[in-house]
Each structure stands twice: as C-alpha cells, then as structure tokens.
Amino acid sequence: MHAAVERGLELSSFWDAELRKELPEGADVFDAHTHLGDDIDGMKGRFDELLGIMDAYGVSRAFMFCMDEPDRHPGFQAANDRTLEAADRSDGRLIPFVRLDLSESPIEEARRCLERGARGIKLHPRAQRFLLNDERLAPVFAVASEWRVPILIHGGRGLPPIADHLERLVDAHPDAQLIIAHAGIADLAGLAANFAGKAGVFFDTSVWSPIDLLDFYRQISPEQVVYASDYPYGQQPSSLLIAVRTARAAGFDDAELREMLAGTANRIVNGDPALEPSRPRGSDVFTQPMVFARIHGYLSMATSLLWLRQPDTFGVLGLALNACEERGGQAEELDRLREVLVAARDLWQNLGDIDDEAERLRAGRLTFKLLHLADIVAVTGGLGIALDANNRESAAIRAVR
Secondary structure, three states, X not given: OHHHHHHHHHHHHHHHHHHXXXXXXXXXXXEEEEEEEEOOOOOEEOHHHHHHHHHHOOEEEEEEXXXXXXXXXXXXXXXXXXXXXXXXXXXXXXXXXXXXXXXXXXXXXXXHHHXXXXXXXXXXXXXXXXXXXXXXHHHHHHHHHHHOOOEEEOOOOOOOOOHHHHHHHHHHOOOOOEEEOHHHHHHHHHHHHHHOXXXXXXXXXXXXXXXXXXXXHOOOOHHHEEOXXXXXXXXXXXXXXXXXXXXXXXXXXXXXXXXXXXXXXXXXXXXXXXXXXXXXXXXXXXEXXXXXXXXXXXXXXXXXXXXXXXXXXXXXXXXXXXXXXXXXXXXXXXXXXXXXXXXXXXXXXXXXXXXXXXXXXXXXXXXXXXXXXXXXXXXHOOOXXXXXXXXXXXXXXXXXX
C-alpha cells in the first residue's frame, strides 16, 4: 500500500507542474470558498494545511468560514469565534465570513461578528434546513446591504429551485452582493435566466464535473465568475485545473482568467464596483473524441462508488483502462490517463485493508483526487467546443492544450 500511495503522490505532483503551464503567467489566485473546522460529516479543515496549500498554489487570499460544526448550537457562535481567530492569525490572508442559522438569532450573530471584523455572510439552506422563501432571510439581506458585505449561499446539490426567491431578495436589497456557490448547479437554468448579466451577483467554480462548468460558462458572464476550491472538500491541483482548463476551452482569454482567478474576488472584498458583465463564453454544443467520452462515463460511475465507500465491483476502472488502449491522435494524453487510473485502481483495491481510520481516509482522498484529475483530463483532453453563431466566434475547434 505504501508504494501505491507514493505513486499517487508522484502523479499528483506531475499535475502540479501541468497546472502551472495552464495558469496565466504571474497570475494571482483568490479562493472564494474555503472552510475551517470540523463538519458533522467527518470532514476536517485545518489552518496550517489550508495556509500550506495556499502557499503551494500561489493563493494570496481566501474567503473562509466554519463548517457545519458539532457545536453549531446556538447560532454558530463558538465556530464563528474560531473563524475570526483564524482570520486574525492569517495576517489578512483569510477573509472571515459569519455563518448563520436562521432559527437561532441570525441578525444578532451577524452584527456581533461583523462588528468584530467579519467581511461576509455564509448561508447553507440544505445544512440548516430552510427554503429561500423563508421570511427570515430578508433581514439577513438587509444587514448585508447595510454593511455592504457579500452573502455566499450554497447553490449545489440537495436543493429545490431557488432562483425566483433569490431574485426577489436581491432586487429588494441591491447593495448586498451575492455569491452563489458551486456554479449554482442545483438550479442553473433558473439562476442563469434570472442573474446572467446582473452586476453584483457572482457564482463560484467549486464543482466536481467539468461538464457542469462548461455548461455554466456558456450561460454566465466571465465577470460574474470567481474561482473557488471548497477546501477541504476540494483538493489541489484538481480544483484549479478544472476551473482553468474548462474556462480556456470555453474561450476565456488570459485577461478573463485573471479576473476569474482573483480580480473579481478582490473587487468584492475591497468594496469596489463590479465590472459590467459581458456576454457568456462557450457553446451550446460540446464535442470530444469518442475515447475520452467513454472514459468520462466510466469515471462518473467510479466516482459514485467511491463517494459511497464501495469497492469497484463493477470493474469500471478496468473498462476505463481498456479504453485507454485506443489510439486516434491522443496517445500522449491517453498514456497519462492510464498512469493515473492504474494508481487510483491500486489505491482503491487496498483501502479495505487499512486498519487505521486516519490513514484510510488519507488514502481514500488521494484515490478521489486521482479520479478527479483523470476525469478533468478525459473531458478536456483533445477537447473541442463547437462555437455557434450566437457566440459570435469562429467555428474552428479551440484546443485546450
């Protein structure tokens, strides 16, 4: 097992180097979505680890808030205090957000933390079990508008449609900037219809699927996009790689990438006016070599199994490895994919033999990282975006690499 872990780490380091080739030269990075603390789901975010990751990947600043903590009652007070203390320790690199529970004095807690230096508000309707038509939200947006701080709200899995209720809140409180997490995939069609082109409403990039981001970019202005990792759930280098590779595939130029990576988030935290949104990038049509489509399909199945902590009884990684034997002009990328998949397979096969829970968790996260890297490469490898006339772009396919 030790050899499998070492090989996995070696391959992760290789993709660190590949990531540096994808980033605009000298680009700053601002991570708009990170957590510290202990979640009730078992995930842990640690100060030293987060700062170490930021140092390693050139991340200058990050929005940071607590997790769904075991001591979250009453009103996340203890966890919010830890958030503020961590921000103080970071010498300004971690920008603290106050997390609220609508059922436990949210306005009082928001004001308490904003007075102590919080620079934003975090809301999680799935975790705290509220809907976006909840009348208790309006006072929260009013406080954000009064203090001119952003609200970051969960927009990922586990939600009913949220766009119309959010639009009413935003229209009623125009000074409260809004960041919709996870590219708004819970209700992307509605959110894009209501907010695409609306200055002051932003979306972060913290999603698993590169297909989700390609669909997202074609609907949302580049000036409304902020990079985010969702640490500790998101890992590097895959978090940055998925955001940058898909953005380039959609047609972002270096200037737009710099804005996505840091410029827009810096304007939010500095209180500067949002840039006027331009038209979205990308296309309604997605094309790629068939072999990569096959591999992506198998990796989607593998990811679900790994999330559920199940063995690969279907043999989906074997099918993906078999697909890597095809040739059609992408031999180099297929060979790299095979290396990553072999390492992930070897780790996954041995997870059940690890007795130490912490070690098993680390090996499982490394397996997950490798699968994610492989899926990013499978979707963006040899990628083509068919750009239609509505995008006013050339019909030529834009290569990622």
